[in-house]
Amino acid sequence: MIDGSEPQIAVITGGTTGIGLATARRLLSRNYLVAVFSQRQESVEAARDELAKEFGTERIFARPVDLAMPAQIEAFFVALGARWGTPHALVCNAGVSPKGTDGATPFNEIQLKEWNEVLAVNLTGAMLCCQAVGPAMMERGFGRIVMIGSVAARTRPKIAGASYVASKAALSGLTKSLVTNYAPFGITVNVVAPGRILTNMAGEPDTPTNRAALAAIPAGRLGQPDDVAAVVEFLISHEAGFVNGAVVDVNGGEFLPL
Known part of the structure; x- marks a missing residue:
């Protein structure tokens, strides 16, 4: 177990827009070293430049990676290891x-x-990333893994298609297996399940789909990316060491698993 005095390294897949970018910004503000990737080169460059203006370039590592290409995932983590070492957290x-x-x-x-x-x-890419970081986390005796699921996998989906729903539901099954394998080594694995969050994927707030979604949310608003990022920040912290195998719903009360 580490004492928290060394720089904490976090990897965020899809970290250049929406929830991922909000998480990167939040962690950088807490002095993490943050590595992000996404498929599109222009998105990576835009996020890198935006974050560098706020936090400088020395704590940001950004590369294009296609999660459907295992060789690109491997190359990313090799390059990250050469620059900073192995990550403490994977989102x-x-x-x-x-x-x-x-x-x-x-x-x-x-x-x-x-x-x-x-x-x-959505699923195999996450599995490969876990395999990339898991052995080093086990050796260190500390690690945090957070899967971003979806309310669509928690209840009857209203908007998402079957392929997306199946992939997000499968992340919960993967999480259970990872808890079994990793818990003895000081590694926690949890799922955050966002509801309707205003990202590029969700589109503009004033669409028929988003108006219908809003009507079903007791909190009276659609979610913001930082609503999810705040929960992720806690789950990867040292203080969250006894939270393991949980699914944390961030949906304004739309879905109540009580």
């Missing part, structure tokens, strides 16, 4: 949710290509 935030002009693909029309692509990013 598996990256996800894709295919939608057309009429919303998600109806179940009977889902093609195997879409199904495989969503699971490759």
Whole structure:
């Protein structure tokens, strides 16, 4: 177990927009070293420049990575290790949710290509990232892993398609297995399940979909990325060492698993 005096390194997948970027900003403000990646080079560059203006360049590590490409995941963690060492925390935030002009693909029309692509990013990519950091966390005797799930995997989905819902639900199963494997080594693994959060994926607030979502939220507002980032910050902290295998719902009361 480490004492917290050494610099803490956090990796955030999909860390260049939305929840991931808000988490990166929050952790940088708490003096973490933060590594982010996403698939698009322009998104990586924009996030890197934005964060560098606020926090300087020395605590930011940003690279383009396609989670569907295992070799790119491996190369990212090798490069990160050469620069800073192995991470103390991993936030598996990256996800894709295919939608057309009429919303998600109806179940009977889902093609195997879409199904495989969503699971490759949302589930298999998360698994590969855990494999990349797990052994070093075990050796260190400390680690924090947070999966970003979804309210769509916690209750009857209203907006998301079956491929997305299945991938996010599977993260909970993966988490259970990781708790069994990693808990004896001081590593915690938890899930944060956001509700309707105002990100690029959710679109503009004043759309029919978001107005309908708002009507179902007792808190009376749609979520902001920092609502989720605040929970992630706690779960990767030393203080959260006895929170393990939990699913934390961040949805304004839309879903109540009581």
